[in-house]
Amino acid sequence: MDEVAGAIADPVRREILLMLRDEPLSAGQIADRFAISRPAVSRHLRVLREAGLVHDRADGRRRVYTLVTAPLDELAGWLRLLARPSGWQHHFDALETEVYRTRRDRRTAAAQMPAPQT
Known part of the structure; x- marks a missing residue:
């Protein structure tokens, strides 16, 4: 390589x-x-x-x-590993998803609450 x-x-x-x-x-x-x-x-x-x-x-x-492209295969595989998100990136992505889900759930709950009576 x-x-x-x-x-x-x-x-x-x-x-x-x-x-x-x-x-x-x-x-x-x-x-x-x-x-x-x-x-x-x-x-x-x-x-x-x-x-x-x-x-x-x-x-x-x-x-x-x-x-001859065959010798490029090993290098291409290594580059794919390098470009793949790290383990931490997966955790951050999951956290971001959870934050958006929580915000959406709060907005939905707020929209379903009855309006305060005066």
């Missing part, structure tokens, strides 16, 4: 992953979309490949890269 998180920490690598989401691309096609050098793009692709986020295959003299 740490290697995957490190790989997606860089904005260029995240952009590469987004490009590969739609279709496999050659290294040249990927490099053409950036204002950085081809060797820099190659280094980014290597990091993504080592993290298991892309798969490359030879197509003649070209390397074609494909997105």
Whole structure:
């Protein structure tokens, strides 16, 4: 998970992953979309490949890269745990519900009381 998180920490690598989401691309096609050098793009692709986020295959003299999303599953699961409300949040939510219920019950009881006679 740490290697995957490190790989997606860089904005260029995240952009590469987004490009590969739609279709496999050659290294040249990927490099053409950036204002950085081809060797820099190659280094980014290597990091993504080592993290298991892309798969490359030879197509003649070209390397074609494909997105692999399976390594993101563990990271996504951890992020869901982080985003889930804490135990205290559940208690606060229950307290808020009880406060609203008590207010509603008091308003209902007050509305049902006969008006004072003068």
